[in-house]
Amino acid sequence: MMPVPLQHFLFFAAALFVIGVYGALVRRNIIGILLSIELIVNAVNVNLVAFSRSTSLAPETGQIFALFIIAMAAAAVAVGLAIVLALFRIRKTIFTDQIDLLKG
Amino acid sequence: MNVAESLRFFIPEIFLLTGAFAAVFVDLFSKNKKAAGVLSLLVLIGTACLSKHPEGSNFLFFGLFLLDSWTHFFRLLALGIVGVTILSSLAYKALPSNDEGEFYSLFLFMAFGLILMAASTNLLMIFLSIEFVSLLSYLLTGFLKKDSRAKEAAIKYLLFGSLASGVMLYGMSLLYxxxxxxxLSAIQAGISHSSFNTLSLIALLFFITGLGFKISAAPFHFWAPDVYEAAPTSVTAFLTVGPKALGFAVMIRVLSVGFPWLAWKWKPLFALLSILTMTIGNVTAISQNNIKRLLAYSSIAQAGYILMGIAAANETGLKGVLIYLMAYAFTNLGAFTAVIIASNHFGNDELESYAGLAKRSPFLAASLTLFLLSLAGLPPTAGFIGKFYVFSSAIQEKLFALAVIAAVNSAVAAFYYFKIVRIMYLVPETDRSPIAHPFPLKLALVLMLTGVLLMGLIPSPFIAFVKGIFS
Structure with missing residues (x-):
């Protein structure tokens, strides 16, 4: 079986990254923005694993990095959702355009 | 060095981490929450005493961390910043008294994360330490439970911060x-004879975007004013100094160890970032009526001046960055300590509340004036020494346009700093009640005053200390 070439992974990851950035900038729902950021992070993981198979000097480092990123993303989402919950309790909204007390 | 050998060099950090957990337990089992704060201060002092000046470069934990005099400098700076922050939080009224212990222990973990930021020489560790510090910053920003503005600031900080981290990570993956x-050292070695130069340039751009967010450089500064305004004031004091200083440490480490061969590309980029950052910061600060927001924009502008030292990237410039960071830490922490004392009394941070402060509390007004002079970069204060170094580095590198724009900016900045001084001294007061100076806040204020004046009047020991890092 022919292995999938590196470029395919990179294009896939770049597409994920662009979708993620677009989503993070355009979505109004905070949960949606957090999900878009997850897409970016997963694009990074795809990149790392693809590179670790092809160009890396020490293949395991990229995979270890990907594992750390997964763990860190989980931690970030835990903190993020905690803050979203705390905000929702006070303001009863999770839409960014209604969160507008601070301006200037 | 393997793990067993490295641990010998890691004793201060282990002590700090143990202290942080001890503070959590004190918070759990003691009714007196201030005890956790005092314990945290003692732990920080102990850590500073334990950390000896390292000889040469020690690569710890299989080369993940590097302990050299650079790391040592930033370790002491981080411990100092966190120490003063805790000291000034001890008498900060807005903190809910039953959650206070948690607040102090989070700051000890923060100090640990900051030290790791300074020590990392590996992309994985750089990412983990930055993320560690960022997560704690999000939590501390939203620490006040009932304050919906603080929650809003925390959510903004979290969203912008995670996006910046994601972009930075993408850069790291391309670099890999x-x-x-x-x-970082292997990146430099591997890159100079690779055909991927364009790719690494793109990767570096992504990387700088992520780091630029942490230091609130101009196109990535949107979060900063809101977060600095709404966070608890002692957290604001910390955020404008701590993560920013260590962000610069990481940035310089990455650029000077990983990318010296690309300097002809990133130097003009940093000159541009510097101009943008200081201009946007200063121009927006003029129209602010809230002192925290004003100081927030001023701290964005200060980051612009520091970027000037990186854009010059010669030895004077790097020394200038360190001296500037030291001066800036003393000054900004001092200014925010004064703001905490005032806001304890006023219950708000509006500039008009400061009317006639000179009559109500001459000491507070005089010290705030001195800090503002230092921020404006006038002698005989610490800020002047810092500005002197970054300006001369830019001129040495023949970046005259940058130096001129920075000089114009300093004049603009002086305008709004003196606006506060004018309100304190010349506008008549509406309320005559005397302002209380609780002991911890007074101590922090006096310490920072001493730092600003010592560094301004007798700069040679400080400069010699920084020179020792590069020899």
Whole structure:
């Protein structure tokens, strides 16, 4: 079986990254923005694993990095959702355009 | 060095971490929450005493961390910043008294994360330490439970911060692909004879975007004013100094160890970032009526001046960055301590509340004036020494346009700093009640005053200390 070439992974990851950035900038729902950021992070993981198979000097480092990123993303989402919950309790909204007390 | 050998060099950090957990337990089992704060201060002092000046470069934990005099400098700076922050939080009224212990222990973990930021020489560790510090910053920003503005600031900080981290990570992954390694030194070695130069340039741009967010450089500064305004004031004091200083440490480490061969590309980029950052910061600060927001924009502008030292990237410039960071830490922490004392009394941070402060509390007004002079970069204060170094580095590198724009900016900045001084001294007061100076706040204020004046009047020991890092 022919292995999938590196470029395919990179294009896939770049597409994920662009979708993620677009989503993070355009979505109004905070949960949606957090999900878009997850897409970016997963694009990074795809990149790392693809590179670790092809160009890396020490293949395991990229995979270890990907594992750390997964763990860190989980931690970030835990903190993020905690803050979203705390905000929702006070303001009863999770839409960014209604969160507008601070301006200037 | 392997783990067993490295631990010998890691004793201060282990002590700090143990202290942080001890503070959590004190918070759990003691009714007196201030005890956790005092314990945290003692732990920080102990850590500073334990950390000896390292000889040469020690690569710890299989080269993930580097302990050299650079790391040592930033370790002491981080401990100092966190120490003063805790000291000024001890008498900060807005903190809910039953959650206070948690607040102090989070700051001890923060100090640990900051030290790791300074020590990391590996992309994985750089990412983990930055993320560690960022997560704690999000939590501390939203620490006040009932304050919906603080929650809003925390959510903004979290969203912008995670996006910046994601972009930075994408840059790191491209860099890993271009060079095949996560070690900064290996990246430099691998990149100079690779055909992936364009790819590594793109990767570096992504990387700078992520780091630029942490230091609130101009196109990535949107979060900063809101977060600095709404966070608890002692957290604001910390955020404008701590993560920013260490962000610069990481940035310089990455650029000077990983990318010296690309300097002809990133130098003009940093000159541009510097101009943008200081201009946007200063021009927006003029129209602010809230002192925290004003100081927030001023701290964005200060980051612009520091970027000038990186854009010059010669030895004077790097020394200038360190001296500037030291001066800036003393000054900004001092200014925010004064703001905490005032806001304890006023219950708000509006500039008009400061009317006639000179009559109500001459000491507070005089010290705030001195800090503002230092921020404006006038002698005989610490800020002057810092500005002197970054300006001369830019002139040495023949970046005259940058130096001129920075000089114009300093004049603009002086305008709004003196606006506060004018309100304190010349506008008549509406309320005559005397302002209380609780002991911890007074101590923090006096310490920072001493620092600003000592560094301004007798700069040679400080400069010699910084010179020792580069020899």
């Amino acid at each position: 692909g271009a060079t095949g390694s996560l070690e």
